[in-house]
Amino acid sequence: MQEYFKSKIRNVPDFPKKGIIFRDITTLLQDAGAFQKMGEMLYKISRDRGINKVVGIDSRGFIYGGYLANRLDAGLVLIRKSGKLPSETIKQTYQLEYGTDTLEIHKDAILPGEKVLIHDDLLATGGTAKAACELIEKVGGIVDHVSFMIELSFLNGREKFNGYQIHSAVQYDLE
Numbered sequence: 001m002q003e004y005f006k007s008k009i010r011n012v013p014d015f016p017k018k019g020i021i022f023r024d025i026t027t028l029l030q031d032a033g034a035f036q037k038m039g040e041m042l043y044k045i046s047r048d049r050g051i052n053k054v055v056g057i058d059s060r061g062f063i064y065g066g067y068l069a070n071r072l073d074a075g076l077v078l079i080r081k082s083g084k085l086p087s088e089t090i091k092q093t094y095q096l097e098y099g100t101d102t103l104e105i106h107k108d109a110i111l112p113g114e115k116v117l118i119h120d121d122l123l124a125t126g127g128t129a130k131a132a133c134e135l136i137e138k139v140g141g142i143v144d145h146v147s148f149m150i151e152l153s154f155l156n157g158r159e160k161f162n163g164y165q166i167h168s169a170v171q172y173d174l175e
Contacts, residue, residue, distance in 0.1 A: 002169070010026070025149060042064055046145070051144060053110050054116070060122070062078060065119045078105075094127045117147065118147070129146055148166075151168035
């Protein structure tokens, strides 16, 4: 199945800068069959785990975050970049390659003890998703696992997640 998904993901060389191969999921998303198959693969990983809330990370994590929340009969929570949520939030700042960024969640989005699935489109260095785990725990949620459509395994982002279960549908090694 991994090769099927790779055939649906467009490789864009030298984007956003020379030497990088950008994995463009828009070609997978526009193919109805591939979209459904990816959703079902992610769902199979997450079903029967008693998930109360699915957290989608800004912004491509919203796509399958919503799909998974629907299939799992769970609530959907959005983690956004700073300044995008309208009510009281909790913030988590994390390190980027050059500088920092901040994510936010509504303070009342997750109840203490709720089991949470975090979803994002891509695991690269892991900073964003790790910050999301920390936000969930700050508001009292329990991170059950983190899922990704794509993992760039050569960047070793998985190493940031000691104690967390990580699942990815497609892995790319350095090519």
